[in-house]
Amino acid sequence: MKLKTSLLALPLATLLPMTAIANEDADRLTDLLEPLETYRADFEQQILDGGGERLQEAQGRMWLSRPGLFRWEVDAPYQQEVVSDGDEVYLYDPDLEQVTVQSLDRRVTHTPALLLSGSTSDLTESYDVSHREQDGHDVFTLTPRDADTLFEELSMAFDDDRLTMLDMTDSTGQRTAIEFSSIEVNADIDDSQFEFDIPDGADVIREDE
Template structure:
């Protein structure tokens, strides 16, 4: 049961993950939020392959994974982990489905604030809600634009989230949680504002799958 719970939470972490970096903030917070808004508002859809690494507080690698993601704003997300084991996270705008084929189990969560404050779902949500819920800092690093978000509320899955942009394209997410665990996600084969079939964001529960619905 403990292993099952760990893997269930790892599924949401895959949809959420990113390794947090702390940057100095020479740009005023309002200006940083405005710059981030300029990057995100034109983003209607996003498709990419990803590689993810999870590190402990001392920098030792705990886990790695790779897969593909699709998002469409507002509120639609599909996050598929291909290796080392398959997991799927789908948001249809109302509910989030966390599916583990090996366990033949799907967990369903409503799109409440706790779930929508995971990093990947943040990207598919409202830009105004994002900038109202986080302090935003900006820094340039080797020509990339780095935006670091610090939650105003304590009820989030991370303490810091950084988004790295090459010009107008999101290339990396970095996150640190309250335990010091850090996660990095690097994107490749990126398509901004391409056509994504709406059916990508539907999830049909396979026959014989155990269904767990987490109530608010």
């Protein structure tokens, strides 16, 4: 009986250090994100297939103000805007003259950049967090605890406490890699940056209806 008890206790004993490390990694990510009130940057985005072949690339700029305010503008090769006013998210495609409107709920904030504008506590509660150092960067990998997400794994890279890269992998193995430059942290951003006026003549699709 004593032997059985000791064998049952062994897996628990080996799990405890891993749990402690996981908590430390989540705390470390929280320490980096909590001071982030606003963030502005240019970006280059690449979409890669499961074999690493480049499928698409884009450039643009982004602004966010926590909680919930966000603007993402793609210049090339196809223009696109994503704007969150804290209640709704507007996706505007100028080529199609179409605006898609969604409520700012948990599923919407599971997109890689939008989730940064949310609560840090919600982030660390919704994802398992692990940390590693790579090429002088602090890299955090987030794995969703909820199966109803748009990606299976998300990595954030920080350089001198500044977010410099996002890397998302979806269920098909496709990767979206976003590299930020010209970064400004906690600079003043006018609230009008997060307002969206639907252009005259644009088709509006409300996905909550």
